Amino acid sequence: MGLLQxxxxxxxxxxxxxxxSLLLSAEQDNLQGVLNCLGALAGLATMxxxxxxxxxLFAVAEKLRQDVGAKMGRDDREEYEDxxxxxxxxxPGETCQTAWSExxxxxxxxxxxxxxxxxxxG
Numbered sequence: 001m002g003l004l005q006x007x008x009x010x011x012x013x014x015x016x017x018x019x020x021s022l023l024l025s026a027e028q029d030n031l032q033g034v035l036n037c038l039g040a041l042a043g044l045a046t047m048x049x050x051x052x053x054x055x056x057l058f059a060v061a062e063k064l065r066q067d068v069g070a071k072m073g074r075d076d077r078e079e080y081e082d083x084x085x086x087x088x089x090x091x092p093g094e095t096c097q098t099a100w101s102e103x104x105x106x107x108x109x110x111x112x113x114x115x116x117x118x119x120x121x122g
Contacts, residue, residue, distance in 0.1 A: 002040060015044050019115055026112050031068050034108060035061055039076070041115060043083045051091040052099045053118075058084065059103025060111045 002017035018040045025033030042057035058080075065072070072080060088096060103111070 006040075006044065011044060011047060015041065015118075018044065019118070022112060022115060026108070031064065032070060034112075035065055035068075035070055038064070038111070039080060043079065046083045046087050046090075049090070051087055052095065053114075054083075054087055055091060055096055055099035056103035056106065057111065057115075058087070059100045060106050060108065063104055064108060 002014045002021060005011075005014035005017060018037050022034060022037035022041065025031075025037055038057050038061035042054045042061060045051075045054035045057060064070075091099070106114075
Protein backbone atom coordinates (compact mmCIF):
# COMPACT_ATOMS: atom_id res chain seq x y z
CA MET A 1 0.00 0.00 0.00
CA GLY A 2 2.88 2.35 0.74
CA LEU A 3 4.26 1.89 -2.76
CA LEU A 4 0.85 2.62 -4.27
CA GLN A 5 0.43 5.76 -2.17
CA UNK A 6 3.92 6.91 -3.11
CA UNK A 7 3.28 6.31 -6.81
CA UNK A 8 0.15 8.46 -6.57
CA UNK A 9 2.04 11.32 -4.92
CA UNK A 10 0.53 10.77 -1.46
CA UNK A 11 3.87 10.93 0.32
CA UNK A 12 2.63 11.56 3.86
CA UNK A 13 0.27 8.59 3.66
CA UNK A 14 3.04 6.46 2.14
CA UNK A 15 5.30 7.45 5.03
CA UNK A 16 2.67 6.44 7.59
CA UNK A 17 2.12 3.08 5.89
CA UNK A 18 5.83 2.32 5.65
CA UNK A 19 6.33 3.36 9.28
CA UNK A 20 3.52 1.02 10.35
CA SER A 21 4.96 -1.77 8.22
CA LEU A 22 8.42 -1.19 9.72
CA LEU A 23 7.05 -1.55 13.24
CA LEU A 24 5.12 -4.70 12.37
CA SER A 25 8.11 -6.22 10.58
CA ALA A 26 10.31 -5.53 13.60
CA GLU A 27 7.75 -7.10 15.97
CA GLN A 28 7.73 -10.23 13.79
CA ASP A 29 11.54 -10.35 13.45
CA ASN A 30 11.07 -10.02 9.69
CA LEU A 31 14.48 -8.62 8.70
CA GLN A 32 13.66 -8.48 5.00
CA GLY A 33 10.55 -6.47 5.81
CA VAL A 34 12.59 -4.15 8.02
CA LEU A 35 15.12 -3.68 5.21
CA ASN A 36 12.42 -2.96 2.64
CA CYS A 37 10.76 -0.39 4.89
CA LEU A 38 14.02 1.33 5.82
CA GLY A 39 14.86 1.70 2.14
CA ALA A 40 11.42 3.04 1.30
CA LEU A 41 11.50 5.48 4.22
CA ALA A 42 14.98 6.65 3.22
CA GLY A 43 13.71 7.32 -0.29
CA LEU A 44 10.71 9.23 1.03
CA ALA A 45 12.96 11.26 3.35
CA THR A 46 15.14 12.12 0.35
CA MET A 47 12.11 13.23 -1.65
CA UNK A 48 10.99 15.34 1.32
CA UNK A 49 14.43 16.99 1.40
CA UNK A 50 15.16 15.46 4.80
CA UNK A 51 18.65 14.54 3.70
CA UNK A 52 20.36 13.88 7.04
CA UNK A 53 17.69 11.44 8.27
CA UNK A 54 17.68 9.85 4.81
CA UNK A 55 21.44 9.27 4.96
CA UNK A 56 21.09 7.69 8.39
CA LEU A 57 18.34 5.37 7.17
CA PHE A 58 20.30 4.38 4.08
CA ALA A 59 23.35 3.64 6.27
CA VAL A 60 21.40 1.48 8.74
CA ALA A 61 19.75 -0.41 5.89
CA GLU A 62 23.08 -0.98 4.13
CA LYS A 63 24.71 -2.21 7.36
CA LEU A 64 21.81 -4.57 8.08
CA ARG A 65 21.80 -5.81 4.48
CA GLN A 66 25.49 -6.68 4.78
CA ASP A 67 25.02 -8.29 8.20
CA VAL A 68 22.32 -10.67 6.96
CA GLY A 69 23.67 -11.12 3.43
CA ALA A 70 20.52 -9.72 1.81
CA LYS A 71 20.62 -8.82 -1.87
CA MET A 72 18.61 -6.25 -3.78
CA GLY A 73 16.80 -6.96 -6.99
CA ARG A 74 17.87 -5.00 -10.06
CA ASP A 75 14.91 -2.59 -9.94
CA ASP A 76 15.38 -1.97 -6.23
CA ARG A 77 19.11 -1.42 -6.75
CA GLU A 78 18.44 1.12 -9.52
CA GLU A 79 15.94 3.01 -7.36
CA TYR A 80 18.39 2.90 -4.43
CA GLU A 81 21.20 4.30 -6.60
CA ASP A 82 18.91 7.06 -7.90
CA UNK A 83 18.01 8.15 -4.37
CA UNK A 84 21.65 8.00 -3.26
CA UNK A 85 22.67 10.15 -6.22
CA UNK A 86 20.01 12.71 -5.33
CA UNK A 87 21.11 12.64 -1.70
CA UNK A 88 24.77 13.17 -2.58
CA UNK A 89 23.91 16.09 -4.86
CA UNK A 90 21.91 17.84 -2.16
CA UNK A 91 23.87 17.03 0.99
CA PRO A 92 27.42 18.41 1.25
CA GLY A 93 30.08 15.70 1.38
CA GLU A 94 31.17 16.13 4.99
CA THR A 95 27.59 16.38 6.25
CA CYS A 96 26.66 13.29 4.28
CA GLN A 97 29.66 11.39 5.68
CA THR A 98 28.77 12.40 9.23
CA ALA A 99 25.11 11.38 8.84
CA TRP A 100 26.16 8.10 7.22
CA SER A 101 28.55 7.40 10.12
CA GLU A 102 25.79 8.17 12.61
CA UNK A 103 23.51 5.72 10.81
CA UNK A 104 26.23 3.06 10.81
CA UNK A 105 26.52 3.44 14.57
CA UNK A 106 22.78 3.00 15.15
CA UNK A 107 21.11 -0.26 16.01
CA UNK A 108 17.94 -1.32 14.26
CA UNK A 109 16.10 -0.69 17.53
CA UNK A 110 17.45 2.86 17.70
CA UNK A 111 16.41 3.70 14.15
CA UNK A 112 12.97 2.19 14.68
CA UNK A 113 12.56 4.34 17.79
CA UNK A 114 13.61 7.40 15.82
CA UNK A 115 11.26 6.65 12.92
CA UNK A 116 8.43 5.86 15.33
CA UNK A 117 8.61 9.39 16.71
CA UNK A 118 9.09 11.35 13.48
CA UNK A 119 6.50 14.03 13.02
CA UNK A 120 5.11 13.55 16.52
CA UNK A 121 7.21 16.09 18.41
CA GLY A 122 6.06 19.61 19.19
